[in-house]
Structures are given as C-alpha cells and as structure tokens.
Amino acid sequence: MKINSLSEITHLIQNELSQFNKSFRQSLKSNVALVELVTRYFLKQKGKKVRPVLVLFSSKLAGEVNERSYRGATLVELLHTATLVHDDVVDNAETRRGFPSINAVWKNKVAVLMGDYLLARGLMLAVDGNDFDFLKVITNTVKRMSEGELLQISKTRKLDNDEETYFRIISDKTASLLTTCCEIGARAATSDEKKILALKNYGENLGIAFQIRDDILDYIGTTKLFGKPLGGDIKEKKLTLPLIYALKNSSSDQSKHIIKQIKNGGKKLVVKDVVDFVQKNGGIYFAEKVSREYAQKAKESLAVFENSEYKSALESLVQFVVERNT
C-alpha cells in the first residue's frame, strides 16, 4: 500500500498513540518552573513521533502492546527529544520544525542541561520499570549516536569521507535509534529472539534508507518550507553518499576542483555547481538505488511475520521513507 502521509498508517494504533502521549506528557512533569516552561514550549511543536510509532507497531507485530511498550515508547521519545535539544547546540540551529530552536530562545546553557535532564528522565523510566534489557540497548545507542556524530564532525573537517565511513556514520547516528525502537517494541511483547532480530534488522535497514533519502533531499527538489535548506550539507562541508559517489566517478581534475570549492566555502561556493556535478556524475541516481535496496531489505526482514495490517503498515512506512520529498 502506498501512503502519502504517516497518518494513513498511524490510525491503526490511534488509541495506543494517545495512551503514549499521556505517558510522555506525564514523564515531563517537573517541579522546577524553568523545566516546565521549556517543556511546554517543545510539547507545542508536535513532531511526527516516528520513534514511538515504531515501538508500538513492533509490539503489535511481535505480540501485544503493553505497559512495557508504553514505557519503551516514552523512553525513546525522551531520548530523541534530548538529542534534538543537544543537536540544536551542536548545529547552532536557529529553527527546529519551523519554530525557533530551544537554543536560540534559551541559550546553550539551558539546552545542554535540558538535554541531560530529558535523557536522565528517560533512563529513570526504564530503571523504575526494572527494564534492564531496555537500559542495555539504550545506553549503547546513546554511545553510538554521539560517536557517529563525532566521527562525522572529524570527517567534515578533513573533507575525506569515503563510502565505508559514510555507512558507519549513518548507521551510528541515525539507524541505531530506529533499530532500538524496533528492538524495544519487540522485547516488550515477546522473548522470541528470531522475531526480535527480524524487527532489529527492519529498523537498521529502514534507518539507513531514511538517512540516505535525507541526504539525497539536500541535492534535489525545491527549497523546503521545513527541514534543512537545500545544499545545507554542502555548505557545512558534509560529504554524503551522492557526493562521495560522484567524486569517485569523475575525473581527478573535476573532483579536485569541486573539493576545493567546498573547502574554500563562503561566497565563492556556488551550491548549484556542486549539485550539477553530483547529478551529472550519477550521484543522485546511485544514492536512490542504494536507498531503495535498503528499503527492500527492510521489508524482507519482516518475512518471519504472518501478513497483517500491522506488517503492511511497516512496509508502507519504508516505502514512504524512501519516496518522501520533504
């Protein structure tokens, strides 16, 4: 089934999502006024809640949504929110989902501390629920996410990213959390390691496909209303799959010229030149092909499960991810 928006599949778990929302809001209560203030501010923004959706669908597919599923969904959303708040410092982001970022409004101080606070709240949920298995998974994920971002930063400085390192980076910084969502949802509902592994593989492949698509969107389409602006990665000197491929498949002179342009940056950097270079040397085509391959692998990972509307929903989600234009 082809879908055009997430709501076409999330209606299947509407009750579960509203239960999750209650639990999420509950977890954000604090008796420090400033914490409440900042929290209310980002609760207004309403993200897509992709991660809780993954947890809940994974539980549905592996068994039933239960108390542990809700705790898991709340935990991953708290962790995700924490990383968004920290990313705002990291990226010096001025906006997030169209709103001014926490950082711009509250300054770095509050953003760093709020991120730490949210992470701790998430972990405390798992501790209080005796979900030792969740803690094992989630602490490793936090490590991988920060390590992945740090690896990306060091490659960005040197402008020497290659395909192997690119995949390591996106697996760590993006796919790891999506994998964790699926694993936690599965573990909440079953102890069948085959099912758990299947959902983990789904999450990992979905995550890779998702990030490649994200990186492609930096090169195609019009300037977006939300999300990162066209050519943002190029300006930030991030070498992602389309560019890495194009550099490898063009003449040495051409690729040296492009690298030099990106390195120098500033006003002399014409984003359109880099986009044309990538397009002409098959970078977009290649990245789209790879992204679809991962999407296919994600779907195949679900083979162990019998057909159901939940399985179809997860399949549609993958398709949506690799075809989206925003």
Next chain:
Amino acid sequence: MKINSLSEITHLIQNELSQFNKSFRQSLKSNVALVELVTRYFLKQKGKKVRPVLVLFSSKLAGEVNERSYRGATLVELLHTATLVHDDVVDNAETRRGFPSINAVWKNKVAVLMGDYLLARGLMLAVDGNDFDFLKVITNTVKRMSEGELLQISKTRKLDNDEETYFRIISDKTASLLTTCCEIGARAATSDEKKILALKNYGENLGIAFQIRDDILDYIGTTKLFGKPLGGDIKEKKLTLPLIYALKNSSSDQSKHIIKQIKNGGKKLVVKDVVDFVQKNGGIYFAEKVSREYAQKAKESLAVFENSEYKSALESLVQFVVERNT
C-alpha cells in the same frame, strides 16, 4: 587529623587508586580518532579524583574494595567528567584547571557530544556489570544535577534566591553526586542498609559543606591561580549563601542598592563594594558557621563505624573541605 592536601589521606588507598586509574583509562578507549584525541587531552589534566576517592574509602569503610567498587569509581568519574565538559558549554568557560576548556578548543559541538558519549560509557559499565542498583542511583543523580543547575539559572535571571532554594540548588547540583559516590562505594561492599545510609548522609553533608565553602571563596582571599576568579558569582548574578544572608540582614535601602548594582552589572558594578557589604553584614561569618555545622554532621554520620584509619581519613577530608582556601 588535620591535613593540608588530599595526598595525606589518599596514600592509604594508593594501590586501589592506581587500579582505578587503569580502569578509567580503559573505559575511555574508542575507535573514533576524534574521541581518542579529546580524551587524551583531558586525561593530561589530572583532576583531584575526589569522587573515586570517596567511592573507594566508602567501600573500605563498609567492607572491602572489590570489582564493583572499581566499576562504581569509574562510573562516577565518567559522569563527573561528562558534567565538566557540559559545564564548559554551559558556563562558556575558557579554562578548566588552568587548561583551555574542551569547549574553547573543540567548540560546543564536540563538547556536547563528548559529554553525552562519556555519560553513555559510564552507564554502559554499570549495565555490563549488571549493577542495576548503581543505575537506579546514578540516573536519579543526573536528573537532580541538571535540575539543580536549571533552578540556579532561573534564580540567577530573577535575582530572587532565598535560603531554602539555595540549599535545594546546592543539594541537587553538588551534593547529589558526592552522596552517590558514597552510596555506590557502600553498596559495592555491603548490603547493610544502616551502613549505606550512614555513608549517604556523610556524602550529602560533605557536599553541602563543600559547596558553601566554594561559595564563600568567591568572597574571600586573593584572586586564585586556579578555579573560579574572585567575585565571579557576583558578576554572574548568582546569589549564594553569604550574599543571601547579608541581604536579609541589612536595611531595606542598603539591600535594594546592592541588588540594583548587581542587576545592572557591567562596569558600574564594583565587586569590592558587594564583598564589603557581605562582610559587614555578617554574610561570611554566617556561611562559615553553617558550613562547619554541615561538616560536623558529616563526621557524626560516620558514628556507626568503628574507628579506623579509613574513618579518620573521611573525617579529615571533611575538615579539609571546609578549611580550604582554594
């Protein structure tokens, strides 16, 4: 026993400390080059390792130092390092222990991510060791520390701190981690809840005494070679115990005048005027008295333990903390 430097007591656990150092260095290994680079940079700085020292002495007092003690000591030092790295962003600190801060050298990006990474590494140690009790304690501590800092920031903005809130702030932001060190050290060595509680109380009272002394040092003595500069809190509009007391115990006109000076800040703010005001209105005297009371309570908390060189060491540590001039 009066001591003039920490080394006068740490020689008692010299072997244990070098074992800890090995374990700490081991925990910092990473296959991401940038992580290793930043890590090597702050390993050179050699802090006083007060927190691991507390863990190890607590284990000694409650039983024996064992594997769990070392994991606990490494965990708290990783967490402490993470908060220092994040604090550097928070405070826009340019130096730390006389070295340029991670933030100044590596920029906020890397500092935020390294802090997250270090925290995750610490938690993973506890997860891998199945120390569920440590995780319970430490996640709550991370929450309290960030909440305490956030409360302090909001009070700093409004310049309306009172004694009750001051104690809540310093208990959360400073004493909580020292309490945790003692609790973890104790839990590693015993399951006797009376002994564990005694060491927790010791840590809490030590922490409060420590922070009050820290706040007093902002008002007395000469400009320090290391640590925060004299009058730093005043310039940052932080109302700490000496000033809170002085404001309450002076005429309404006087205190309004001082508050106005601090609020306006900038070149018109004469730190010496505020220091004189606090001195004249008994703020230093009062804070020293309170600090000594907490020190006394810390020592009394150890009453359940038989006399030993380790108990004497912890008593000396308290005395050292409230009498230090740097």
